[in-house]
Amino acid sequence: MVRALGSADWEETTGGDRGTAYQNKVLDLGTYQTHAVRAALDRMPRLLCHSMERIVFVDADIQIGDTSERGTLGIVYNDQPATVYISASGEVDTASENHLDESVPANQGTFARVIRRILHEAVHTAGNLLESQTEGYDGDQAWASGAQSYAAKVIKNMRLMTGFDDEWERLHESFVESSCKSLGESHWVCSLGPGGMNLAGDYDPVLAKEIGEEADQEAHRLGFSTAYGARNPFEDLAEVASAALAADLYSEQGVDVGGYVIKASPRLDACWRLNQEAGPGIPAAVAALFTKLAFARDAKFVPESEFEICAGEIRHQHNGRGYFSYKDNELSKEYKVNVKADIGPSANVLDLYRSFRFRAEGPTQVGSTPVTGQIMLKLDVALKLEGLDAASWPRGAYLIETDSGFFGNQFWFVVPENRAATFYATKAVVMVTGSSDEIVEGTVFVVSGWRPWAPLPVPQVGLPAKATFRAVEAETSDGPVVDDPAAGN
Numbered sequence: 001m002v003r004a005l006g007s008a009d010w011e012e013t014t015g016g017d018r019g020t021a022y023q024n025k026v027l028d029l030g031t032y033q034t035h036a037v038r039a040a041l042d043r044m045p046r047l048l049c050h051s052m053e054r055i056v057f058v059d060a061d062i063q064i065g066d067t068s069e070r071g072t073l074g075i076v077y078n079d080q081p082a083t084v085y086i087s088a089s090g091e092v093d094t095a096s097e098n099h100l101d102e103s104v105p106a107n108q109g110t111f112a113r114v115i116r117r118i119l120h121e122a123v124h125t126a127g128n129l130l131e132s133q134t135e136g137y138d139g140d141q142a143w144a145s146g147a148q149s150y151a152a153k154v155i156k157n158m159r160l161m162t163g164f165d166d167e168w169e170r171l172h173e174s175f176v177e178s179s180c181k182s183l184g185e186s187h188w189v190c191s192l193g194p195g196g197m198n199l200a201g202d203y204d205p206v207l208a209k210e211i212g213e214e215a216d217q218e219a220h221r222l223g224f225s226t227a228y229g230a231r232n233p234f235e236d237l238a239e240v241a242s243a244a245l246a247a248d249l250y251s252e253q254g255v256d257v258g259g260y261v262i263k264a265s266p267r268l269d270a271c272w273r274l275n276q277e278a279g280p281g282i283p284a285a286v287a288a289l290f291t292k293l294a295f296a297r298d299a300k301f302v303p304e305s306e307f308e309i310c311a312g313e314i315r316h317q318h319n320g321r322g323y324f325s326y327k328d329n330e331l332s333k334e335y336k337v338n339v340k341a342d343i344g345p346s347a348n349v350l351d352l353y354r355s356f357r358f359r360a361e362g363p364t365q366v367g368s369t370p371v372t373g374q375i376m377l378k379l380d381v382a383l384k385l386e387g388l389d390a391a392s393w394p395r396g397a398y399l400i401e402t403d404s405g406f407f408g409n410q411f412w413f414v415v416p417e418n419r420a421a422t423f424y425a426t427k428a429v430v431m432v433t434g435s436s437d438e439i440v441e442g443t444v445f446v447v448s449g450w451r452p453w454a455p456l457p458v459p460q461v462g463l464p465a466k467a468t469f470r471a472v473e474a475e476t477s478d479g480p481v482v483d484d485p486a487a488g489n
């Protein structure tokens with residue numbers, strides 16, 4: 001339940017160490033401010049509505065620690081994890097009534113910015129709510145029981161019981177670690193299309209302080225929604241999700257808000273960047289952005305419809321469940337039988353990891369003989385000794401680099417009727433772009449393989465350059481694997 005506080009509610013805003021900074025500075029909402037709050041609420045999915053308990057407009061600069069920061073429009077404090085403060089002070093471009101009069105064309109950009117900023121802050125409160133339902137959270141439980149139980153369900157669905165914030169940061173880092181930027185320009189990862197996987201960079205407060213289109217475009221190249229999102233993981237999430245929730249405010253034809261048509265000039269955020277690419281398929285240059293947007297969808301920050309508008313033409317080429325390989329962007333093979341995904345321990349007793357396993361079968365041929373082919377994908381997701389709850393669904397980028405196919409991340413193509421045709425990938429990249437109990441989906445780029453049971457073991461040639469996989473109703477298990485090819489099929 002969201003409440004907009006007014007001047008009589010000052011005492012509710014004095015928690016924590018901000019002292020009297022906002023004393024007598026809390027505003028009663030004016031007509032245009034009310035429009036802006038309503039427009040933001042209209043765009044909030046259930047998680048955000050549950051998470052934002054209070055919104056307060058103050059006639060003061062935003063207090064950050066002991067200092068006040070001009071130009072910062074809103075904030076959520078750690079010790080008040082469900083309260084959003086919006087600054088309505090200053091001469092230009094603020095959330096004051098004067099600057100929100102949307103009938104003045106020059107103000108329309110400000111109006112859109114304030115709506116987006118409220119959404120941005122609500123993403124922070126929603127992130128706080130989700131984190132509050134994970135192990136080890138020791139902050140304030142600021143939310144109603146209904147909000148907490150809803151968030152607990154989201155956390156369980158994504159298997160993030162050991163930490164929401166950490167997983168979001170790990171997602172970004174997986175692209176950094178798998179990019180040719182960190183592996184070196186001569187690494188085979190750089191052979192994956194134009195620029196290879198050179199798309200991710202470190203969180204960079206310096207870049208975050210730069211303002212303007214060039215800084216935002218540099219941020220996109222590094223995998224962030226905006227330069228501001230490059231500041232730290234929490235700003236990154238708030239920027240990605242609020243971009244999708246506010247995307248309609250930047251549409252060419254404008255949007256009706258409280259009886260006025262808002263026309264704001266486009267903003268160079270994640271949605272803008274994704275809409276620059278032609279689809280379908282997921283180009284490496286926007287893989288990190290797309291995966292983050294899908295994470296925001298899976299975590300219920302962004303509804304499916306807004307996700308699709310923001311992603312534009314960027315999407316998986318196939319909506320069915322199974323494994324689909326492509327040649328020159330045309331579907332060449334489908335494996336849609338016995339599709340299964342789970343998390344379990346490896347059959348290899350020497351393997352220290354608990355793994356995500358995907359498998360699917362389908363008709364193919366060896367030479368001119370029709371046979372059944374089995375796809376098997378294994379991605380390590382947690383150490384065995386950490387227990388089943390520590391094993392989340394896979395997300396982000398995974399490298400397969402194996403000389404034996406016995407350890408680590410693996411990709412196998414198994415032909416039970418003709419063992420010599422079986423191969424494992426020696427070099428591949430797997431990008432998992434969406435994952436929850438309902439769906440795990442991603443793209444596989446197999447670069448090279450090896451046929452260990454050929455009469456003379458030989459490199460596999462003519463591999464599908466790209467494939468997508470999609471499983472539904474994934475499950476977890478503590479039971480042993482009986483059909484692991486590496487265990488001797």
Ligand SMILES: [Zn+2]
Nearest residue numbers: 120124235238
């Ligand atoms: Zn923020």
